[in-house]
Amino acid sequence: MSNDKISAEVKKLAGELLESGKVSAVVGYAEGTLKGRVQTFIARKASETEKFIFNQNCANNLAVYLTKSYNIISAGKPVAVFLKPCDIKSVTALIQEHQLKREDIFIIGLSCQGVLNDSGPAGKCRACSMHNPQYYDALIGGVVEEKEPEVTDPFARVKEIESMTTSECWEFWMKEFDKCVRCYACRQACPLCYCEQCIVDKTRPRWIESSAHPIGNLGWHLIRAFHLAGRCIGCGECERVCHQNIPLSLLNMKMSKEIFDLYGYTAGMDEGAKPPLTEFKMEDNEEFIR
C-alpha cells in the first residue's frame, strides 16, 4: 500500500476515533521540518487529525508517551496510539510491569516494512522478523508478507564485540562514552526508562556521577544497560536519538543475549510472561554464581 494511502487511512481512523468520543487523544506522526524526519503529534480534536501521516521515516517509538510522566491517559477513556510491530513489544513490556493497562489504550497497529534513519535502513530493521503487529485494535496497511531478515543473527554485532580482548573492548567503549554529554536523550526516548526518579538523578547518596567525565559516563551507560536487562525490547530509540552516535543498542543487545542464554527469555513477546529478573525458579541457571 502506498504511503499516501496509508496516511489517508490513519487520518480517517484518527478522525473517527476522536469524533465518536471513543478515545481522548491520538498519538501519532506528522510531517517534519527536515527531510527524512517526522514529528510526533498528539491530537485531541478530530479537526487536528489531518496532520497525521505514516511512512518509512516514522522511526519514533510512540509507546514512550504512554508512560505515567506524560499523564496522557485519563481515567475512563482510552488513548489511541500509532504503533509499529516492534513498538508493540514495549507496550507488552509496560503491561507486564503494570505500568499500563491494555484497556487504557487503543492500538492503531501499523504493518511495517522497516524504517529509515539518516543514513539508510535502521540497523534494527535489518535483523527484524516481525513486520506485522502482534496484536492491535485496528490494523492499518494490511498484513504484509513476513520475510527472512537480511541479518539472521540478531546478536551478530554483539558477538563482534565479544570477540575483542578485554583491553580492546575497554578502549572501544571508553572512546564511545567519551563523546557522551549526558543529555539523557537515550533515557528520555526509552519507553522502559520510566522510573519516577532515575538513579543518576539521586544525590543522597550520589550513586553515579552526573558529570560528563569518563567514570561518570561509564557508570551511567552501564547502569542503564543493567536496569534494562531482560526488559529492553530492542526498539533502538536510544541509539537513534544519540546525536553523538554512541552505539547504545549494543549494550542493551548484550544484556538481551545474556538473558536469552541464561533464561531463554525474549522481552516484550508475551503479556502473561514474568520477566526473569522479577521471579525465582528452582531450575534457574546458577552457573554464573561462583
Added chain:
Amino acid sequence: MKIYKLKTGYTELAAALLKKGQNVIAPKFSGRTLLFGKIEKAEDAVEPERYVNTVRSAKEFIFPATEPVVEFSYKNKDVKVFDSLVQSDEKIILGLRPCDAAAFTIIDDVFNYEYKDEFYAEKRKNTTLVSFSCEHSDEACFCSSVGLRPDSPQGSDLLFKKDVHGNYFAYSCSEKGEKLVALLKEIFEETTEDFTESPCYEEVLGHMRPPLDTVRIKEWLDKNFENPLWDEFASRCLGCGSCAFLCPTCHCFDIVDETKYSSGLRRKNWDACQFPLFTLHASGHNPRPLQSKRYRQRVMHKFKYYNDRFNKTLCTGCGRCVRACPVNLDIYQVVSEITKENSLEETLNEQHL
C-alpha cells in the same frame, strides 16, 4: 579590518599552525561524529567545504561540559579547601562557523555580568577564534533570522572567505587575529581585494529558512507567559537536554560535589532547563512541574529574557537543536507560530477598535 590572501589551502594552514607549536582545535571525526578536537596531524582536520557544521558547538573549549572549580580534603576536623586552577593554555579554534563564533560574543555578557566567571574569562582570553564562512547551509540553518549571515565577522578573530577561484582570504577582526597572521606571515600576504559582498554567500543565504521577525516574537512573549499554546508546543517534548547541550549559547550549569573517601572536587557541569531536576527545590517543590513550563522557559530565555537584560537574542540560528531533537520539536517552527499568533492578535485588536 585588514584583508590577507592565504597562499595555501586549509590543511597547509593547519600544518603551519602545528609546526609553530600551536594548540589547534578543529573539526575532526570521532568515528562518524564530527566534533571539535585537538589536532595532532593537519590531515585530521576536516576541510570546511566538507561540512555544514559540527555536531557539538565549540563552547565546550571555553565552557566545558564538566570542570573542577574547587578541590577539598578532610582528615577528622581538619578541612582543606583549594581553588582549582583557573589557568588555561592558549589555543586556536580553527574551522568554526560564523554562528559559533558569534555565540561567544553573546554569552560573554552573562559570564561577565555582576559576577565575572574567571573560568570562562581565562579560557576566552586565551582562545583565538578562526572562522570559515559557510559555503553550504542545510535545511536546519537559520542564522539570517537572528541577524547573522554565512560570512558574519562577529566574534571571529580571523574570518576566512573564498573567492570564485577557491582562494582563501582572511579578514582580521582583532588583535588576536593580527597576531596569528604575523605568526604565519610566510603564508599570508596583505591585499586590498574585498569579498565582503561575495555572491557565493548571498547564494547560501538564499537557501536558508526565511528570516524571522524577532521583534514580533518578543512582543508576543512579553504578553503571553500564560498561553495554551505552550501546552500545544511542549506536550510531545521528551525532556532531554539535546537542544541545550548542543546549543552554542545555552550556558546554564549545575554545581555538584564529587567525593571519594576523604577528598573530592566541586564541579561545574552543563545543565538543561528541560530537565525536571533543573528547578527542583530541596523542599521537594518544583516551580516548573510540567514540560510546557520548562519549554516556555527555553523559548522565553532565548527570545525575551536575554533580550530584556542584554539586548541580544540568545540564539545564532546554527540549527543544532533542530537537527538533534528526537521528536523534531523545531524552535524555528515554534517561534514562527508565535509570530503568526501575534499578527492574528493584532488583527483582532484592530477589528475591536
